[in-house]
Amino acid sequence: MPEAIFSRLTPLYSKAALEAFASARVAVIGVGGVGSWTAEALVRNGIRHVTLIDSDEVEVTNINRQLQALHSTVGTPKVKALGERLLDINPELDLRMLVERVLPETVDDILTDVDIVLDCIDSIDDKAALIACAKKKNLAIYTSGGAGGKLNPDSIAVADLALTTDDPLLASVRRELRHRYGFPAQGASKSKSLFGVKAVYCAEPMKVNPEASSNRMFGTAVFMTATFGMRLAAELLNDLADKAL
Template identity: 40%
Template structure:
């Protein structure tokens, strides 16, 4: 081996060794500088569940008209309210729909009846596609399409004096839209005993003028045989006030329009034919107006305690 080649062979390992040491030195110096510099925290990424905010925003859009009328606090009060509609027929179906469209958050619907062809002229849920279905089920599905966040509880039963306390939620505002005097009296007596607000609907059959609807204390309604029968039962069976002119403290929606002579002219009336119009004809302009008046009274009471009402 020549001297030059030998010198190169000796220098190459030394050069490689010096390069390695230099890289190690640079790495140690960089590490030292990083330790001296303040450490920045990694950026924090928060995952926000926007579903609640979106739901609130959706309600504000759906029921913005109510909020502009009564205020945001009133809309919140309606969303937190519970209303029980007893009887989901010509009057009650309209009341239930109005309450749902006004932002009431929880509804209980009580009825054991089914949709019949004779209901089509006056009940909001009565359609060709719903004939034979349970009224409470049809109404529940309808409300779900109107106000998806509204909680709807359905009770497939008729109110009686024996079961009224079990069927009607204790904390609910009650809308009475049934047409049986015995059941109505039991419902009113139960509500008064439990200090529940209630609005009672009178007879709509045989009436044609919705402008004849009135709102009075149940003890002072006139021209309504159904409510007269309820009053008599309340006094006789439940100890309600008997003094002339004394109020019951229960609001009733009734018509002062005299009904015609009692008759039933529905074709095919007979055994197995359901006609819940107390022997009179019925008109949606009256039954719906009565249900809407009852819902309006309930809404006014429910928002009365809100700061913006």
């Protein structure tokens, strides 16, 4: 069955690239507004070994932007709701589902049996610990910035984590990585200050609707979260394809 599922990929990718997709062991950490779309794009593109990690359950407020969020899945762990969908796409998928939160004290144990990490979480401390641990283990890691308060998909870009702009989440993570984990300080030499972590972010000032009843959180639209997720998946897949040449 997988051969038929992926038949439309063969005109795009070399045999070596498709084999690289099939053998890669990828962890998607945080399967909400960004990570859910990332995971589906990977599975539909031939990634066959996937670990989903998230501690949350689907809530009604997730329905506007998260792939697996439906009225029928409210109250279900996000990884379970998404995992069932992914197995329906590829029944032969090698899938691990972990209903747990990545914490600084647990991340080392969580990052086992994976080669590539896609970071889609939004806690500063946990995000920094995840990135630092992945780099320490020499795992490829890609990170997503915040999609909240953003409305222009054309402003979504990719850069080294050290160079992103207009993203308070990534700016805070950068500070934490430099302060707590010894990542390169911002210096005169651009090449020496890079983190070696690809980041998807939106170079657009954050927006708040002044008519909103509460300004304590930024609103989020699905066309932004999904585009973040697809861009993250594309970066990984294209990197794997390029390395397979």
